[in-house]
Amino acid sequence: METWDPNTKSALTQIPLLTTRAGPRDGAAWTQRLKEEYRALIAYTAMNKSNDNDWFRISASDAAGTRWTGKCWYVHNLRRYEFDLQFDVPVTYPSTAPEIELPQLDGKTHKMYRGGKICLTVHFKPLWAKNCPRFGLAHALCLGLAPWLAAEVPVLVDSGMVKHKDDTASSAES
């Protein structure tokens, strides 16, 4: 943890930890886990808003809470870059972490697996494994996706792989 910046660290300590070890195939135990997931996501979203660091929207797109969709954004050089965000809760959750996908960036960076799955292998997976089952979806966003965006979006923008939506709109008009 010594490599994490103090903001991420303090945010992390404020996200409620989870206790139920249950995946989407575990019936009532999964409902219990899902409640804990919601509590953590609510706390994290509220905290981000109060710290003026709001950076994602996420909600379950099925009743069982196994597929999640939303948006995430990153501000680089005072411009906001927004991406679709989606992931499935794997059947072996929480032993294995969800594979977070940014489908619009598929093929634009090699820090990604096919289908737009961001690479979490080095910076996040070991941390998830050590903290199973206490980490949940909110932690995956905080420690998995947020640092990935911070590292990759500036590179993608500077290299021209990602264009701001205002620029693409104006270039299409002209």
Next chain:
Amino acid sequence: MEEEMKAMLDQIESLKHSLPNNTAIADLQRHAERIAGLEKCVPTRRSKVKDMSAEVVDSNPYSRLMALQRMGIVHNYERIRDFSVAIVGIGGVGSVAAEMLTRCGIGRLLLYDYDTVELANMNRLFFRPDQVGMTKTDAAVQTLKDINPDVVLESYSLNITTVKGFEVFMESLTNKKFHGSGVDLVLSCVDNYEARMVVNQACNELKQTWMESGVSEDAVSGHIQLLIPGETACFACAPPLVVASGVDERTLKREGVCAASLPTTMGVVAGLLVQNALKFLLNFGNVSPYLGYNALKDYFPTMEMRPNPQCSNLACLERQKEYDLAKPAREAAAKAKMEAESSSMIEYPVHIDNEWNISVVDDMEADISTSSKSTVSIPDGLVHELPSADGFQKPAFFEESSSTVDDLDDLKKQLEALNAE
């Protein structure tokens, strides 16, 4: 094409008659005839073979395999047609394993992968550049059905880690459409920790024996491992890489994020995997519980791994319990088999003279006093120094204060309200 070729040959023939004794025309005629001959032999596809025959003729695709019986290696090779093998991950190892089993005449192959063929896969065996863009499972079926039309091929292009994909995976492993039996062996040829954990979960729940395989991201080492739920370590008990090298399995990079790969290492690992699978299915030789391959030193370590009594996988713990309960029956069966074998053999003294009166004494009696506390999980002769803990220490469970919301719909609404702001 064929008619044009014929017309051209006729033209040359007439030219030859009008200009007799011209060597250039004779050469041209020979050349054209050779091309016409090549043209004819391209699209032959072999038809299905009803029974495997041991007859040694050039046209029998199974003569060399059936010779395994004559050589005394395999008792009944033809049984291979009754077996179903599921291969999860049709990449550098899985596709080659599928081809090997197809050429061996396996009864049925189930192929699982969600990926498509890319040009970046061409440094490995099996897939061809003209298959780029096809799903790996469909491309594999295309090639395999031409190699051996006797094999029943099932293609599943899906991601087994999702809830839906997992349901289809489990259903396909258990359905008994083929000869009234399910799958005999699952081969895991995937390239990531998540998918291995999913195969592990499915096999632990179904009591399905499986074999795991892997190639390191630097492409110079690999391993295969036999997993029998309850009897040997499951993948969650002890991930093989931790055991082999002390590296945490979860930090493994996958193909996509530029891991190295070699057709040689992948071919070797696929060969080791299918060899072990054949030994397991056809009941010959010793089936390796774990076999490593270090390409730099040509070192092949083997070992055995017992299940972890504190495994985090609940299905694994259940299988372990069942295996322990079946212990007396298993031992009785083994004893009966030993006795049957020894009674069928005629005993005669190994040495006629015994000048020093040497005799072999059973050491069981001496053992009983020392190993009064017999434990199942460690080999004979070893004793635990510290008292065993049977489960994780449960963390002190603190009750949520009554003010927190405990209704899923309310929690959903709360998050949506935050999202809408």
